[in-house]
Amino acid sequence: MKHKIALVDDDRNILTSVTMALGAEGFEVRAYADGEQAWRALRNGGVDLAILDIKMPRMDGLELLQRLRAQTLLPVIFLTTKVAERDEELGLNMGADDYIKKPFSQRLLIARIRALLRRKELEHEGAVRNTLVRGDLSVDPDRYLCTWKGDQVKLTVTELLILNSLAYRAGYVKTRDQLMTAAYGPDVMANDRVIDSHIKRMRRKFRAVDPAFSSIETLYGGGYCYRT
Secondary structure, three states: OEEEEEEOOOOOOHHHHHHHHHHHOEEEEEEOOOOHHHHHHHOOOOOOOEEEEEEOOOOOOHHHHHHHHHOOOOOEEEOOOOOHHHHHHHHHHHHHEEEEEEEEEHHHHHHHHHHHHEEEEEEEOOOOOOOOOOOOOOOOOOOOOEEEEEEEOOHHHHHHHHHHHHOOOOEEEOOOHHHHHHHHOOOOOOOOHHHHHHHHHHHHHHHHHOOOOOOOEEEEEOOEEEEO
């Protein structure tokens, strides 16, 4: 059975190109040009994942997410511009599962879609597959779940991939380039300072659970290291 994906963006070029790319990967795509149109179609369910642009006429992605979250745990990926960092933060706090900045790699978008759908399926199965434990940290890379001292830390797929790379080789320094590859794959080019932004968000999330959290260390000029 094909997974159904809702794509919501007021950019017709994105609607066309992404619909074609996802269709070629076997997904059924339902495309909407604004949030109001999407809400009328999605409020009764019918899709497995939604991709939302933040800046849209009539109803932006943040309001659409808020309405969706009032009645569903549908996986949601935000598409954002480089200047929308506050919106990214707000969206993640409201329950978005991940975000991708424009312009974006379609290959990366497809990988994130598959990761979130896999997480949803494994959560329903309730199976623990391949848990990595480092002291108080537990990471289940199959279900994209993380706990610290038994409390869940809600990380995006990108953040969890970075954390898993660091924790897997605890005590070893990982360069930003190595973490970029772990998070985005070898074929995606991006400013390596993106990693700094992700690390900052991750620390904030862990410290919301444990204010004394300090296991992700910065090695200036080198990269980052996970200490148990």
